[in-house]
Amino acid sequence: MRSSYDCVIIGGGVSGLAIAYELAKRGYRDVAVLEESYLGSGSTGRCGSGIRAQFTSADQIVLLRESEAIWEHLSEELEYDVHFKACGYLFLWDTPELVDKARQNVAFQNRYGVMSRIIDRQEAKEICPSLNTDSFLAGQWYDKDGMAFPFDTVTGYARAARRQGVDIMTSTRVFEIETTAAHTFTVHTTQGNIETKNVVNAAGPEARGIAAMLNVDLPYRLDKHQIMATEPLEQFLGPMLVKGALYYLQTHRGNVVGGTDTGDQNATDVDSTFEFLTKFAKEATEIVPRLAGVKLMRQWAGYYVMSPDAHPVLGPVDEVPGFFQANGYSGHGFMMGPIVGRLLAEYIADGKPSIDIDHYNFRRFARGELLTEKAVIG
């Protein structure tokens, strides 16, 4: 670690590392990534690993459509297998009202080039043969949605960034950030101080605390979300299944991984609960009954960093020039990682991202210009 960099990125999850990689790719190589624990130890390594563009707001549909375009070729780009697989997302709707709503969503998504469609139970069964067709009326299907393996993604980005000269420091905690008269920052870390012109806050659940060091109040709520993983099995499932708050997929390694909501808002711990396990088991076996014979292997929890409108905060902060946000993902940080990395890097390096991210700016909260998103799962 040196004592000065052009850009210091706080957070060694998918966001921070993707930003670092994309900056380096643009020749902006004087970059350090600071991670307080190990890479992927925060939200990235705890996430459900799903990637989808089937959202309800135009902004997120476009963002994720572009993210999926990067995901599709990310392994080749990083020269590291991130195990992306376009397994598709299959939403199951079980009331006529929900099916109607889904039809509207599909039409809306199609307008932005996300070619989701409503399918009947027969077709859903062909896509996912183990489904119990009595558990839903119709499906909503998009075959470009998928999954990737979080730790491989983090490793892939970190290696590629390092190859380009980025310094990545683990076990390095930031405990204070000072602004200087020359509009630069002094970042105080457990491994020493760093002078820098730009600070990127990609600290996931810690983002609020990092921003507070510069008197910026990110209006986030931490919700605890739990996940379980089963023993590995031969590939059988097919798509990511979603029904209400329930979701699960089968990873490249064969484990069924998924979660459901337990209503833990404003959480202060990430302990596993038994209530989650029984709720998940009940809901999961309603749609795929033979999961009842599959054994649990692991259970864990992480935080959804909920912003007031369930959209992330991206870009600079007006009051503190040089202080960039990439946080508040509201449960969607992993899937957004590649596109956020690209857009933030374009913004920092050239001041001009290829997709306008102005409406994701922090200032929207003060102005009351909130975005809307209904499709938060899990």
Place this chain on the structure above:
Amino acid sequence: MEDSRITTHPILAWDRGNPVHVTYDGKPVTAYPQETVAMALYAAGVKQYSTSSRFYRPRGMFCAIGKCSSCMMRVDGIPNTRTCVLQVRDGMDVETQHGDGRFPDVQAAMKRVKENDAEILVIGGGPAGLEASLWAAKAGAHVILVDQNPQLGGQLVKQTHKFFGSARENAGTRGITIAKKLIAEVQAEPNIDVYSGFTAFGWFQGSVCAASQDHAVLFHPRKVIVATGAAEKMLLFKNNDIPGVFGAGAAQTLMNVYGIKPGNKVLMVGAGNVGLIVSYQLMQAGIEVVGVIEGAPRVGGYLVHASKIARNGVHILTRHTVLESVGTDHVEAAIIAEVDEQWQPIPGTEQRIECDTICLSAGLKPSTELLEQAKLDLVFSAELGGWVAKRNWAMRTSNPDIFAAGDASGVEEASTAMMEGKIAGLQAAYDLSHTDVPMEEQKETRRNLDDLRAGPFGAKICIGLKCVEVLE
């Protein structure tokens, strides 16, 4: 059909009852009601249970006590079933598992879930857990004892040798006799509820969940004693994963608990007490021991055991290690070599030993999964076998409501495990104001434990304990 069940033995006898039948890959196999699936298959000559998930390597028995995943098969349509601890049932359908398990083709019943308060929850029904349960109950506490095996007793049930130590601590008594006595006492104790066949798998905010094939129980305990034992260590050598390479303890389980010959020509790797005792017991069961090898310059176990097997004509080769197991689907021979002072094989000293079984007696590792999940302070102690929980003299860990005892708290031996269990059980009871057993009894036990460790074989343990025991 092949039948490697032992019919005559100098110490043991097996009342097998009437045979039942299971189907193995479509073929009928005879089994006996007290056997587990893996044991019954082994007796019938089935040495391979599955293939590995990535390279499809053959997998056979390794630990035989539910600690590893080597024996996972598909049973009645359910994949990844640990067959070494699953009792046979007439008509069971057992299939070899190739690679990752195939999704179930039947709909298993959901486990019935209930919740239970527990004054003291003891996890593990081996020597430590049995003693902990008994003494906590004697002190007046109500105890729930959870054990994952079909029967209580832990590894005592296979220890046919007579224990050393003072008369007070069961010296001169065989482990199997101690097991019978303790199990009978536990079963007769109205203050102990036993949940056999239940695996305690997780902590949920101070509660512990245990599950059997059909049920799950969420226990809300006030005190927990973790006595989950230890698992045998693997050794690194070429081809070490094929059937026929297994833990010395597994061989002991096969022949002493189930009366099944583990092989016909056995090479024992490791001349500690386990290696020596198991070698002798193999000979008692009529099995040829082709040699005992030991990497150290000297035999590690008691000389009385070493001379017993030497008297029977078995060579103990010190400064030797195993380099390779020869064979594709099963061990056909072993390549061994002499090692230098740095434990490196000396080129040119390789020799081939014809054998069908390689028993590894390379030490044990404490089973600390639950202690880790409980977020206790753990420290690494090579002397105690690996990561172990920090604790005070009464086996209390960094969480005041959680105790660890027996091999789970550091690998030692059954006598000390029993004393640790007793000390922990009494302490947990005292914590809850149950004082029917005077505290002097506990203090006395601790003094006896210290005395037992004061001998030359306790020296290593005492070094380990220096980093692990917290003085108050």
